Amino acid sequence: MNFPNKVKINEVGPRDGLQNEAELVPAAAKIDWINMLSETGASYIEVSSFVHPDWIPQLKDATEVAKKIKRNPDVTYAALVPNNKGLDRALEVNVDEICLFLSASETHNKNNINKTIDQTLPIIENVSSKAKESNKQVRGYVSTVFGCPYEGDIDVEKVISICDRLFTMGVDEISIGDTIGVADPVQVDKVLTKLLKYFPKDKLAMHFHDTRGTALANVLVSLNHGITNFDSAVGGLGGCPYAKGASGNLATDDLLYMLHRMGIETGMNIDKVIESALYIENYVSSLSSHQMKIINSER
Amino acid sequence: MNFPNKVKINEVGPRDGLQNEAELVPAAAKIDWINMLSETGASYIEVSSFVHPDWIPQLKDATEVAKKIKRNPDVTYAALVPNNKGLDRALEVNVDEICLFLSASETHNKNNINKTIDQTLPIIENVSSKAKESNKQVRGYVSTVFGCPYEGDIDVEKVISICDRLFTMGVDEISIGDTIGVADPVQVDKVLTKLLKYFPKDKLAMHFHDTRGTALANVLVSLNHGITNFDSAVGGLGGCPYAKGASGNLATDDLLYMLHRMGIETGMNIDKVIESALYIENYVSSLSSHQMKIINSER
Numbered sequence: 029m030n031f032p033n034k035v036k037i038n039e040v041g042p043r044d045g046l047q048n049e050a051e052l053v054p055a056a057a058k059i060d061w062i063n064m065l066s067e068t069g070a071s072y073i074e075v076s077s078f079v080h081p082d083w084i085p086q087l088k089d090a091t092e093v094a095k096k097i098k099r100n101p102d103v104t105y106a107a108l109v110p111n112n113k114g115l116d117r118a119l120e121v122n123v124d125e126i127c128l129f130l131s132a133s134e135t136h137n138k139n140n141i142n143k144t145i146d147q148t149l150p151i152i153e154n155v156s157s158k159a160k161e162s163n164k165q166v167r168g169y170v171s172t173v174f175g176c177p178y179e180g181d182i183d184v185e186k187v188i189s190i191c192d193r194l195f196t197m198g199v200d201e202i203s204i205g206d207t208i209g210v211a212d213p214v215q216v217d218k219v220l221t222k223l224l225k226y227f228p229k230d231k232l233a234m235h236f237h238d239t240r241g242t243a244l245a246n247v248l249v250s251l252n253h254g255i256t257n258f259d260s261a262v263g264g265l266g267g268c269p270y271a272k273g274a275s276g277n278l279a280t281d282d283l284l285y286m287l288h289r290m291g292i293e294t295g296m297n298i299d300k301v302i303e304s305a306l307y308i309e310n311y312v313s314s315l316s317s318h319q320m321k322i323i324n325s326e327r
Numbered sequence: 328m329n330f331p332n333k334v335k336i337n338e339v340g341p342r343d344g345l346q347n348e349a350e351l352v353p354a355a356a357k358i359d360w361i362n363m364l365s366e367t368g369a370s371y372i373e374v375s376s377f378v379h380p381d382w383i384p385q386l387k388d389a390t391e392v393a394k395k396i397k398r399n400p401d402v403t404y405a406a407l408v409p410n411n412k413g414l415d416r417a418l419e420v421n422v423d424e425i426c427l428f429l430s431a432s433e434t435h436n437k438n439n440i441n442k443t444i445d446q447t448l449p450i451i452e453n454v455s456s457k458a459k460e461s462n463k464q465v466r467g468y469v470s471t472v473f474g475c476p477y478e479g480d481i482d483v484e485k486v487i488s489i490c491d492r493l494f495t496m497g498v499d500e501i502s503i504g505d506t507i508g509v510a511d512p513v514q515v516d517k518v519l520t521k522l523l524k525y526f527p528k529d530k531l532a533m534h535f536h537d538t539r540g541t542a543l544a545n546v547l548v549s550l551n552h553g554i555t556n557f558d559s560a561v562g563g564l565g566g567c568p569y570a571k572g573a574s575g576n577l578a579t580d581d582l583l584y585m586l587h588r589m590g591i592e593t594g595m596n597i598d599k600v601i602e603s604a605l606y607i608e609n610y611v612s613s614l615s616s617h618q619m620k621i622i623n624s625e626r
Binding site: 029031210212213214215217238239240241242244245247248249252268271272273274275279282285286289290291316317318319321322324325326 | 573
């Protein structure tokens with residue numbers, strides 16, 4: 029096996045983490061927390077989501093949070109945007125990067141945003157082009173790539189065709205999501221082998237959830253394919269929307285433990301990451317990261 | 328990457344799991360539980376440890392448990408044995424396989440059994456030879472191979488020399504242990520590359536703990552080396568003696584989820600394994616397996 033020397037980590041805790049936690053975290057705490065995250069060596073932080081506040085009440089304070097955080101010039105601050113209205117709000121607070129999203133599963137997309145995939149694509153194409161006019165980086169999220177709670181297996185050809193549309197509309201990078209944390213290493217190997225026939229490896233990020241404990245094994249396979257871009261959330265924030273109490277996003281701290289010990293650089297400080305996980309733990313129910321379990325057991 | 332089609336799993340929950348849990352489980356519950364495990368398709372179950380009851384009070388009922396379980400002829404029932412006295416007790420109840428143990432770390436061995444490695448080897452050599460005379464299979468455990476809580480890194484040459492002694496004394500198989508769950512995939516790759524220069528892959532089993540979340544990634548690297556023999560404990564029993572509340576043994580149910588989805592046969596039934604984990608959960612504090620978290624969140 030052959031691994032890269034350096035990896036970029038995208039901290040998605042304030043967005044993908046908090047949006048799946050039951051608790052509403054006060055804006056002031058989010059701001060303090062993101063300020064802590066900004067000092068961990070992170071180069072990318074997803075601060076919130078500019079969806080309609082009724083959709084995700086946990087992130088209804090997106091504008092306030094994005095406005096009041098202290099910007100570290102070494103960090104790209106990103107936010108999720110579903111449509112032009114969301115884009116206007118994101119541009120108003122001048123986030124650095126715009127994240128578009130859709131699902132590789134027709135049913136999941138429909139249940140998530142009440143539109144078919146074909147109805148969704150022109151909307152985000154429009155957002156992408158406007159974001160580009162405003163000189164913003166654009167990231168695309170493709171979710172449920174490795175399995176859907178409604179449809180089960182997802183055809184890789186469908187994922188390829190969606191990625192193709194996203195890159196054609198000018199998206200800079202696509203995050204390939206295992207939204208419900210079902211992927212196994214053989215599947216990741218197969219999916220990446222196909223995707224990398226069409227798209228360059230430095231344009232893809234992998235987004236694993238640790239619901240069934242396979243996230244780091246899936247990271248390993250991705251590293252072996254030369255992927256150097258991974259999404260994660262401090263403390264393993266985010267649970268699983270389909271099984272409350274289950275593990276959520278791959279924990280940034282678990283990812284850092286493995287990568288650093290493998291001799292792979294990330295630029296991030298694991299102690300500071302754990303500190304920021306301990307901070308947000310005061311506002312949500314128990315976190316699922318292994319590093320946190322060790323720390324908490326020693327307190 | 329290249330993976331085997333079939334893997335053997337050694338269920339160590341009743342021994343390595345329970346010995347690291349704070350609670351004393353009643354013998355009757357252990358017996359019921361091991362009887363459940365015997366019906367999961369498991370081919371190997373480590374039922375207890377014949378160490379002095381003062382050392383590990385959790386397993387002081389080894390004789391009663393081994394005597395009263397219902398033996399499934401398809402299962403090898405094994406037990407840990409530290410010396411001739413322990414062997415006599417194990418032979419009295421006619422376990423199928425005798426497990427010897429020592430640490431690759433001098434300090435850990437001393438703290439664990441109050442003897443140097445050089446003092447330990449002749450003792451277990453004697454036990455091994457007597458066990459063989461009684462037509463028993465003999466398994467050797469080498470612990471703290473990937474790191475020791477007292478000494479830190481362990482020299483692989485030390486591990487090789489211990490394994491060599493064990494195989495020379497007639498041990499049939501050696502379990503290579505990451506006792507405190509620190510191993511990373513690059514380290515596992517390096518250690519296995521060296522070990523497999525000296526010893527055949529079908530004589531080695533890998534014993535990972537999931538303390539830091541890396542167990543399945545380490546299994547993946549081992550599979551890629553052709554290892555087909557893994558130790559695990561249902562529900563992730565066993566905690567971590569150095570950080571109470573932290574994750575313990577690699578959960579058999581997590582291991583099965585990954586292997587089965589990768590298309591690798593184990594002969595075990597994951598639903599029955601989870602049932603047996605739910606049973607023992609009534610007697611110990613919360614289990615750490617991801618499959619259990621999903622099940623418990625749905626109850």
